[in-house]
Amino acid sequence: MKPGVYRILIVTSLTALTGLLVLQVYWFVNAFAIQERQFDTNVNVALRSVADRLLKEGKEFSVRVEPVQKRESNTYFVSMNRQIEYNLLDSLIRAEFKKHDLFGAFTLAIYDHGNNALLWGNFYKQGALTEGDAACLGREHTTARTDFAVTFPGKRADIAGSLNLWIITAAVFLLVLIVFAYMVINLSKQKRLAEVKNDFINNMTHELQTPITNIAMASEVLKTAMLRDARKAQHYAGIIHEENQRLRFHVEQVLQTAQMERSGVHLQKKKIDIHQLIETVIHNFEMRLQARHGSINTNLLASQSSLVGDPFHLSNLLYNLLDNADKYSPAEPEITITTHDRESGILISVADKGAGMKHDVQRYIFDKFYRAATGNLHDVKGFGLGLTYVLQIAKAHNGSVTVDSAENRGSRFDVFLKYA
Numbered sequence: 001m002k003p004g005v006y007r008i009l010i011v012t013s014l015t016a017l018t019g020l021l022v023l024q025v026y027w028f029v030n031a032f033a034i035q036e037r038q039f040d041t042n043v044n045v046a047l048r049s050v051a052d053r054l055l056k057e058g059k060e061f062s063v064r065v066e067p068v069q070k071r072e073s074n075t076y077f078v079s080m081n082r083q084i085e086y087n088l089l090d091s092l093i094r095a096e097f098k099k100h101d102l103f104g105a106f107t108l109a110i111y112d113h114g115n116n117a118l119l120w121g122n123f124y125k126q127g128a129l130t131e132g133d134a135a136c137l138g139r140e141h142t143t144a145r146t147d148f149a150v151t152f153p154g155k156r157a158d159i160a161g162s163l164n165l166w167i168i169t170a171a172v173f174l175l176v177l178i179v180f181a182y183m184v185i186n187l188s189k190q191k192r193l194a195e196v197k198n199d200f201i202n203n204m205t206h207e208l209q210t211p212i213t214n215i216a217m218a219s220e221v222l223k224t225a226m227l228r229d230a231r232k233a234q235h236y237a238g239i240i241h242e243e244n245q246r247l248r249f250h251v252e253q254v255l256q257t258a259q260m261e262r263s264g265v266h267l268q269k270k271k272i273d274i275h276q277l278i279e280t281v282i283h284n285f286e287m288r289l290q291a292r293h294g295s296i297n298t299n300l301l302a303s304q305s306s307l308v309g310d311p312f313h314l315s316n317l318l319y320n321l322l323d324n325a326d327k328y329s330p331a332e333p334e335i336t337i338t339t340h341d342r343e344s345g346i347l348i349s350v351a352d353k354g355a356g357m358k359h360d361v362q363r364y365i366f367d368k369f370y371r372a373a374t375g376n377l378h379d380v381k382g383f384g385l386g387l388t389y390v391l392q393i394a395k396a397h398n399g400s401v402t403v404d405s406a407e408n409r410g411s412r413f414d415v416f417l418k419y420a
Contacts, residue, residue: 010184010188013180013184014180014181014184017176017177017180018177020173021170021173021174021177024166024169024170024173025170027166028163028166028167028170031163031166032159032160032163035159035162035163036155036159039102039155039158039159040070042100042101042102043068043076043100043102043150043152044068044076045100046096046097046099046100046102047068047076047078047096047150048065048067048068048078049096050078050089050092050093050096051065051066051068051078051080052065053092054080054082054084054088054089054092055082057085057088058082060082066078066079066080071149072151073155074151074152074153074155074156075149075150075151075152076149076150076151077147077148077149078147078148078149078150079113079147080113080145080146080147080148081113081145081146081147082145082146083144083145083146084110084146084148086110086120089108089110089148090108090122093108093150103126104126104152104154104155104158105123105124105125105126105152105153105154106123106124106150106151106152106153107121107122107123107124107150107151107153108121108122108124108148108149108150109121109148109149109150109151110146110147110148111146111147111148111149112144112145112146113144113145113146113147114144114145119144119146126154211243211244211247212243212247214239214243215239215240215243215244215247218236218237218239218240218243219240221236222236222237222240267309267310267313267396267397268310268312269308269309269310270308270309270310270311271306271307271308272306272307272308272309272311272314273305273306274302274305274306274307274309274314274339274346274348274417275300275302275305275339276305277311277314277315277318278298278300278318278337278339278348279298280315281315281318281319281322282296282298282322282337284319285319285322285323285326288326289326289333289335292326292332292333293332294326294329294332294333294334294335295332295333295334295335296322296335296336296337297334297335297336297337298336298337298338299336299337299338299339300337300338300339301338301339301340301341302339302340302341302346302347303341304341304346304419305339305346306419307345307346307417307418307419307420308419308420309397309417310393310396310397313393313396314393314397314417316389316393317389317390317393317394317415318348318350320386320387320389320390321350321386321390321413321415322335322350323386324386324387324413325350325351325352325354325411326352328352328354328355328356328411329352329353329354329355330354330355333352333354334352334353335350335351335352336349336350336351336352337349337350337351338351342416344418344419345399345416345417345418345419346416346417346419347414347415347416348414348415348416348417349412349413349414349415350412350413350415351410351411351412351413352410352411352412353409353410354410354411355407355408355410356405356406356407356408356409356410356411357403357405357406357407357411358407362403362405365387365403366387366388366390366391366401367388368385368388387401390413390415394415394416394417397417397418398418399415399416399417399418400415400416401413401414401415401416402414
């Protein structure tokens with residue numbers, strides 16, 4: 001599948017699922033609002049019926065029932081301005097609420113109509129409309145003119161409880177969306193890994209093919225030609241040796257990376273002089289730079305250069321940084337190695353004046369197989385393993401690697417290594 005089509009399918013699917021989730025939420029909010037309005041209507045009808053029954057009990061058939069006032073979102077107030085028998089109000093409330101399917105917990109309060117003082121109150125737990133006698137039986141009645149109010153403390157929870165099917169459906173759909181998103185992310189990673197693997201195979205094939213071809217040609221010349229000129233013979237022998245070393249370096253890179261992934265980095269640490277190690281690596285690398293008229297400058301400023309580390313892996317670390325600086329210097333490479341003292345270790349900087357990198361590229365350069373700037377073009381050699389190896393070895397020595405780079409202004413890699 002083409003990348004463009006794949007992205008369109010993913011975006012379309014995610015948009016559709018997100019839209020359905022938003023629609024679910026919208027439906028739930030509307031269903032909750034409808035249920036709340038129905039609840040308010042049922043409470044209003046029940047309390048007006050209670051008020052009407054109280055008036056009829058008082059032989060006041062011509063008096064109009066006052067509208068129920070909604071004082072709070074869950075509090076309903078009925079203005080009676082009459083003496084109310086507690087036990088009668090209790091029984092009427094129970095009967096009307098049961099009739100209108102209002103089984104949630106509520107509090108009933110009676111207030112003095114004149115000063116709004118609370119005269120009596122009772123809490124009815126959920127489902128208690130038919131349980132026991134009224135709590136007010138035997139209580140001395142007041143002669144004051146009173147009103148009453150009903151409050152439902154768990155109103156929203158009760159309404160939400162009646163929408164369990166909606167909630168379960170939304171939760172299941174959200175779970176499906178999360179699983180789908182996880183699968184999409186995982187598939188995207190797998191797709192990217194497959195692309196990286198293909199790029200790696202292509203790069204490896206190209207990188208190995210070049211030295212093999214050169215070795216074959218030089219060997220053929222040495223085998224078939226009568227080279228009386230010792231210089232020419234030495235030249236072709238040198239080509240074979242150099243290309244063989246190149247092959248060996250590539251193979252070692254791949255094998256070392258595979259070994260580190262499989263069993264981690266196994267270091268053989270001992271006390272070394274990092275300045276001597278740097279000089280040795282430079283000496284071995286300078287022959288390569290001479291062909292491009294390049295140079296390596298050193299500013300070994302660290303006063304304490306002894307540390308405990310693996311000389312083999314640290315040599316390879318430095319070689320990879322020099323190799324990286326050389327490859328990404330389009331003209332005559334100019335590389336500078338500097339060392340500085342730090343509180344608990346030494347800082348090694350490898351700087352070049354090459355192509356540099358964009359800021360958004362720098363976060364990927366330590367990823368395995370990633371090749372900055374040139375992508376799959378082969379003007380820059382390598383598998384994209386060098387900087388991954390550098391980071392792994394630095395971490396194995398309890399150190400770190402950072403990069404400071406700007407496009408067309410070169411790069412500087414800073415490697416911090418602890419003394420022990």
